[in-house]
Amino acid sequence: MIRQLLFVIGTQLxxxxxxxxxxxxxxxxESIQAAINKASKGDLIKVMPGTYREKGIIINKQLVLRGxxxxxxxxxxxxxxxxxxxxxxxxxxxxxxxxxxxxxxELAAVRIxxxxxxxxxxxxxxENFFGIYCQHASYSLIANNDIKSTGxxxxxxxxxxxxxKSDHLVIDGNFINGHRxxxxxxxVTESTITNNKSHRNIRYGLHFMFSHQDIYTNNTFSxxxxxxxxxxxxxxxxxxxxxxxxxxxxxxxxxxxxxxDSYAAYNEFSRNTAAIYMEGSSRLTIFAxxxxxxxxxxxxxxxxxxxxxRKNNFIANSFDIATNGSLVLNSFNENYWDKYEGFDLNRxxxxxxxxxxxxxxxxxxxRNNSAMMLFRSPMVGLLEKAEKIMPGITPEKLKDDQPSxxxxxx
Amino acid sequence: MIIATNVQKKFGRLVALDSISLSCNxxxxxxxxxxxxxxxxxxxKCLLGMVIPDSGFIxxxxxxxxxxxxxxxxxxxxxxxSRFPDNMTIEQVIDMVRDIRxxxxxxxxxxxxxxxxxxxxxxKRMRTLSxxxxxxxxxxLAFLFxxxxxxxxxxxxxxxxxxxxxxxxxxxxxxxxxxxxLITSHVLSDLDDLVSEIIYLQEGQLRFHESVAELQxxxxxxxxxxxxxxxxxxxxxxx
Amino acid sequence: xxxxxxxxLLDILRNRVILAYTALLAVVSISxxxxxxxxxxxxxxxxxxxxxxxxxxxxxFCTIYLYNSAEFIELLVAQPIRRSRLLWGVYLGMITAxxxxxxxxxxxxxxxxxxxxxxxxxxxxxxxxxxxxxxLATLSAVLTRDKAxxxxxxxxxxxxxxxxxxxxxxxxxxQMADYPLETTMIGMSMLNPIDLGRIGMLLQLDISxxxxxxxxxxxxxxxxxxxxxxxxxxxxxxxxxxxxxxxRRFNNKDL
Numbered sequence: 001m002i003r004q005l006l007f008v009i010g011t012q013l014x015x016x017x018x019x020x021x022x023x024x025x026x027x028x029x030e031s032i033q034a035a036i037n038k039a040s041k042g043d044l045i046k047v048m049p050g051t052y053r054e055k056g057i058i059i060n061k062q063l064v065l066r067g068x069x070x071x072x073x074x075x076x077x078x079x080x081x082x083x084x085x086x087x088x089x090x091x092x093x094x095x096x097x098x099x100x101x102x103x104x105x106e107l108a109a110v111r112i113x114x115x116x117x118x119x120x121x122x123x124x125x126x127e128n129f130f131g132i133y134c135q136h137a138s139y140s141l142i143a144n145n146d147i148k149s150t151g152x153x154x155x156x157x158x159x160x161x162x163x164x165k166s167d168h169l170v171i172d173g174n175f176i177n178g179h180r181x182x183x184x185x186x187x188v189t190e191s192t193i194t195n196n197k198s199h200r201n202i203r204y205g206l207h208f209m210f211s212h213q214d215i216y217t218n219n220t221f222s223x224x225x226x227x228x229x230x231x232x233x234x235x236x237x238x239x240x241x242x243x244x245x246x247x248x249x250x251x252x253x254x255x256x257x258x259x260x261d262s263y264a265a266y267n268e269f270s271r272n273t274a275a276i277y278m279e280g281s282s283r284l285t286i287f288a289x290x291x292x293x294x295x296x297x298x299x300x301x302x303x304x305x306x307x308x309x310r311k312n313n314f315i316a317n318s319f320d321i322a323t324n325g326s327l328v329l330n331s332f333n334e335n336y337w338d339k340y341e342g343f344d345l346n347r348x349x350x351x352x353x354x355x356x357x358x359x360x361x362x363x364x365x366x367r368n369n370s371a372m373m374l375f376r377s378p379m380v381g382l383l384e385k386a387e388k389i390m391p392g393i394t395p396e397k398l399k400d401d402q403p404s405x406x407x408x409x410x
Numbered sequence: 411m412i413i414a415t416n417v418q419k420k421f422g423r424l425v426a427l428d429s430i431s432l433s434c435n436x437x438x439x440x441x442x443x444x445x446x447x448x449x450x451x452x453x454x455k456c457l458l459g460m461v462i463p464d465s466g467f468i469x470x471x472x473x474x475x476x477x478x479x480x481x482x483x484x485x486x487x488x489x490x491x492s493r494f495p496d497n498m499t500i501e502q503v504i505d506m507v508r509d510i511r512x513x514x515x516x517x518x519x520x521x522x523x524x525x526x527x528x529x530x531x532x533x534k535r536m537r538t539l540s541x542x543x544x545x546x547x548x549x550x551l552a553f554l555f556x557x558x559x560x561x562x563x564x565x566x567x568x569x570x571x572x573x574x575x576x577x578x579x580x581x582x583x584x585x586x587x588x589x590x591x592l593i594t595s596h597v598l599s600d601l602d603d604l605v606s607e608i609i610y611l612q613e614g615q616l617r618f619h620e621s622v623a624e625l626q627x628x629x630x631x632x633x634x635x636x637x638x639x640x641x642x643x644x645x646x647x648x649x
Numbered sequence: 650x651x652x653x654x655x656x657x658l659l660d661i662l663r664n665r666v667i668l669a670y671t672a673l674l675a676v677v678s679i680s681x682x683x684x685x686x687x688x689x690x691x692x693x694x695x696x697x698x699x700x701x702x703x704x705x706x707x708x709x710f711c712t713i714y715l716y717n718s719a720e721f722i723e724l725l726v727a728q729p730i731r732r733s734r735l736l737w738g739v740y741l742g743m744i745t746a747x748x749x750x751x752x753x754x755x756x757x758x759x760x761x762x763x764x765x766x767x768x769x770x771x772x773x774x775x776x777x778x779x780x781x782x783x784x785l786a787t788l789s790a791v792l793t794r795d796k797a798x799x800x801x802x803x804x805x806x807x808x809x810x811x812x813x814x815x816x817x818x819x820x821x822x823x824q825m826a827d828y829p830l831e832t833t834m835i836g837m838s839m840l841n842p843i844d845l846g847r848i849g850m851l852l853q854l855d856i857s858x859x860x861x862x863x864x865x866x867x868x869x870x871x872x873x874x875x876x877x878x879x880x881x882x883x884x885x886x887x888x889x890x891x892x893x894x895x896x897r898r899f900n901n902k903d904l
Contacts, residue, residue: 293687293689315687316687316689316690338687338690364819367826368822368823368826368830369831370822370830370831370833370834371819371822373818373834373835373837373838373844373848374815374818374819374844375847375851376693376696376697376847376851377815377844377847378697378700378701378811378812378815379811379812379815379816379819380815380819381697382812421903455903455904458726458727459726459732460723460726460727460903460904461903461904462901462903477900479729479730479731479732480729481729482727482728482729482730483729485727487727489723489727493719493720493723493724494720494721494724495660495718495720495721495724496717496720497660497663497664498660503724506652506656507724507725507728509652509656510652510653510656510725510728510730511728511729
């Protein structure tokens with residue numbers, strides 16, 4: 001699907017450069033906007049190194065705007081720097097800085113406004129309010145941009161890549177750091193997010209709402225204030241992503257809220273407060289993921305049903321599973337649990353006795369947070385041993401009947 | 411040298427010492443005598459600061475010993491039952507006490523070590539020793555630092571006759587040097603020729619404190635055990 | 650006093666119990682690191698074991714040793730030595746011996762196999778608990794004349810701090826589930842040196858879980874300089890008060 005999409009966008013970009021296109025050169029001191037106004041459809045505008053303060057550039061026709069050695073476009077903290085309102089526009093090779101800040105308008109370094117087949121590539125974005133803002137955009141490519149900001153709080157920082165009511169976007173290979181949310185999707189469908197690194201953003205590394213049929217793969221989300229949130233969406237595919245070091249009392253590797261019919265596989269979750277927090281989610285397949293050294297492996301609320309958790313590795317987590325209810329509507333099967341103490345007499349690699357991943361203490365803590373003080377107390381150890389032998393409080397059905405004896409090679 | 415004034419000690423309801431007042435002087439060798447449980451050992455322990463009196467006070471060389479420790483450098487003590495750290499050898503025990511107590515320039519008295527021929531057994535561990543040998547070690551330690559006051563609790567119990575005689579000779583020798591020696595013993599015959607005074611304790615009370623010569627004159631007996639027997643008889647007769 | 654430390658230390662080091670203790674700790678820690686691929690997990694398991702073993706061995710060993718060294722004390726108490734120095738000397742000799750055993754049994758393996766901050770704090774926690782429980786054991790040995798009774802008291806103290814206290818905490822938590830108890834919990838953790846050591850350790854290792862929920866307050870409290878300082882202060886209190894009280898009682902004790 002990604003390939004198809006890339007192909008489509010690629011061919012579209014190719015068609016916009018007819019052989020007879022004219023070239024325009026813009027030097028420091030000259031106006032880019034004037035060059036755009038002068039140019040005709042399909043032309044190439046080259047911008048020479050220098051700093052350009054133009055109080056907002058609007059690209060309203062099919063063009064390629066190319067920076068040579070990263071000319072600087074400065075918004076002087078007052079203006080939106082680039083606004084694209086036409087289809088088939090390419091912007092590449094610029095350093096775009098200091099977009100305006102406004103609590104009324106979401107001013108961005110680059111805005112794609114009701115346009116299709118737009119490419120924003122290889123740019124450096126620094127200290128902008130919003131980075132790249134897609135509004136009613138479709139079939140567009142945002143690739144290899146380096147987006148950084150040093151915004152202070154959630155209020156005075158915008159998102160790195162912000163997409164709203166768009167479709168068929170490809171977000172690939174970008175690095176985003178220091179924004180409010182690294183990548184923000186709201187009402188965005190059939191898009192892919194690949195190979196991005198979202199590191200140390202103030203709130204979420206990726207924030208995803210009402211966005212169906214999207215795919216994200218091979219991204220790394222690390223040390224974000226609250227990890228990754230995927231909410232109110234259907235048919236989301238998450239593969240080979242890395243969720244690392246998302247600490248804090250409200251931080252998650254990934255927060256899944258009201259997600260259905262989705263698929264998470266081959267992801268790595270390391271050192272997160274809670275690797276996966278699921279709420280109101282159903283028909284999810286969580287397959288072949290690695291959960292390493294997290295506080296909680298999966299916190300699955302009672303509002304989740306029909307989820308399948310299969311063939312994952314749970315290693316060195318404080319708690320593998322936590323839940324707040326006694327009803328078990330999800331299946332845990334064939335996972336590797338490092339805390340499993342059973343045996344395998346017939347040597348088929350599957351433990352002969354079921355594993356109960358929900359510890360009594362996890363349950364106690366869920367009901368009474370202060371009990372955390374007793375974590376790893378020998379007293380609690382005794383209680384847990386007793387509970388393992390004769391389950392009385394933990395839900396009888398929450399168990400893995402075929403626990404793997406060895407970790408899966410993931 | 412030692413003056414006790416109204417020393418009182420109770421263990422629970424039991425009165426171990428009932429206002430004992432006495433004084434002991436240089437050059438005296440005093441026998442502390444009394445039946446079992448009469449308070450002899452308690453009194454000695456009070457002198458050493460091992461037991462703290464409930465009331466009254468004791469002075470050693472005009473110094474109140476309450477909560478002080480320096481005065482103990484004038485005292486050599488040989489307990490009734492000598493107990494030592496099991497794992498140490500004789501040599502280690504002697505070296506340890508010497509190491510802890512030694513002050514520069516101090517002369518040591520190793521006569522008894524030689525007399526008992528302890529050096530031959532230096533390498534033996536304390537737990538392997540007989541009661542008598544332990545007593546010998548204990549006696550050596552009591553005399554080692556040439557103290558002015560010697561307190562010997564049942565010194566001859568457990569010693570063989572030869573050792574017993576060696577010890578007695580040593581006591582006499584020290585007496586001649588003008589030291590104060592306090593001895594308790596059940597075997598009165600051991601104390602003949604040794605003691606100059608007798609302190610008699612009974613049920614925690616001081617019955618009498620008189621010189622041997624005086625007592626011999628009173629009773630007309632020469633041997634100590636005869637003297638004591640006479641006194642006992644007199645006392646019962648008085649009742 | 651130095652000489653008394655020296656002699657009791659020499660005496661203890663000849664003792665087979667202390668050798669066995671060293672060997673036990675070494676075997677446990679080395680085998681944990683060998684069997685466990687994940688060093689963080691190994692440190693965690695080692696923490697669990699040392700929270701149990703270290704206080705237990707420290708208290709029993711000290712009580713028994715103090716009763717067994719009655720002869721030594723008797724011998725020296727008649728010598729010109731201050732009484733308090735005598736007990737201080739024996740006490741310091743005991744904890745020195747136990748700390749040597751701990752350094753060889755846990756410290757050295759940690760230094761070689763897991764030379765991290767968490768390894769260091771595991772060692773320091775165990776060392777602090779060694780001192781605390783030696784102090785408590787010395788106190789119970791001084792207070793009770795009977796050997797069996799003294800050992801009983803020490804064992805009871807260990808059992809209380811290891812199991813019963815946490816049981817009580819759990820009970821309180823459930824009885825008062827409707828009240829905000831975080832501050833109370835922090836207070837209660839101060840009253841048990843084992844809990845204090847465990848929580849201090851966990852904040853380094855399992856921060857994720859600790860912070861998961863509750864955590865904010867715990868983390869805020871124990872994580873900041875004031876909280877950490879208070880933890881150290883309270884721990885020092887646990888080390889010093891029992892031994893000071895024991896020395897006081899020993900000064901007035903009839904031997």
